[in-house]
Amino acid sequence: MASYPTKELQDEFLNAIRRGQEAVIEAVRTWVDTIQSVTPRMPSVQLPLADQLPSPREVVDGAYDFAEKLLAGQRRFAEDMLKATAPLLPGNGRSEQTAPRPQPGAVRPQPGTARPHAAAAKAE
Numbered sequence: 001m002a003s004y005p006t007k008e009l010q011d012e013f014l015n016a017i018r019r020g021q022e023a024v025i026e027a028v029r030t031w032v033d034t035i036q037s038v039t040p041r042m043p044s045v046q047l048p049l050a051d052q053l054p055s056p057r058e059v060v061d062g063a064y065d066f067a068e069k070l071l072a073g074q075r076r077f078a079e080d081m082l083k084a085t086a087p088l089l090p091g092n093g094r095s096e097q098t099a100p101r102p103q104p105g106a107v108r109p110q111p112g113t114a115r116p117h118a119a120a121a122k123a124e
Helices: 004-038 056-088 118-123
Strands: none
16 A cells, blocks of 8 residues: 555646646647648548458557556566565564574674675685
């Protein structure tokens, strides 16, 4: 769940995008009206098989239907990844007592010490 400041910023961002889109649509409407007023009517051109092509509305609907399905699938994937990795997140029951113990004889680096570089280790 997004916190309030994050949601507020998202809403502002979405509103700014929408205002920009509305300005573009209004500019295109003005442009179309201007073009229609100064150009003569052109006769309709019939292309072979044109009636079998999808309409612009069908193309847009199909593209957004696909995008919705894709986004829903990505969300399910992200949610499943969160569920799968939840045991590794802090506060989900995994602590120092339940963390795997090193094997006997394994060397554990002391806190605050750096591992020697491989080249330095070979030189020794």
